[in-house]
Structure formats: structure tokens, C-alpha cells
Amino acid sequence: MSQFGTPSRRAGDIDVFTGLLAAALIVLLTGVVLLAMRNIEHSGSNGQSGGVLTLVQ
Incomplete structure (x- = not known):
């Protein structure tokens, strides 16, 4: 029960x-x-190791 x-x-x-x-x-x-x-795909094409936390430059 409420107040009222x-x-x-x-x-x-x-x-x-x-x-x-x-x-x-x-x-x-x-x-x-x-x-x-997209980061994994982009970094994998340049021969760098791709990953979720890998910064692609």
C-alpha cells in the first residue's frame, strides 16, 4: 500500500x-x-597481424 x-x-x-x-x-x-x-580485414591485407586491439596506421 502506498502513502494514500x-x-x-x-x-x-x-x-x-x-x-x-x-x-x-x-x-x-x-x-x-x-x-x-574492418580493422582485422585491413591490417591482414598489409601483412601485419590483425586483431581487435591492434591499431592500424
Whole structure:
């Protein structure tokens, strides 16, 4: 019971902000994976060892 005597309501639906957070997380992870794959592909063609954390110049 809340302060004014009405029962508290529990919402089972996804909040708008939770949906936006999930969408932003998916976009961010997709960008990181694409950037890592491009880095591995680019550094592998020049004879350098490719990797996720290898800086390509």
C-alpha cells in the first residue's frame, strides 16, 4: 500500500526508456563489431597481424 491508501501497481511492460536503451546498445555493439572486422580485414591485407586491439596506421 502506498502513502494514500491505493495499492501500488507493478507494470510488466517495457518502459520507453528501456527500449531506447536496448536499441542504442544494439547499435553501439553493431558498430564496434563492424569496426573491429574492418580493422582485422585491413591490417591482414598489409601483412601485419590483425586483431581487435591492434591499431592500424
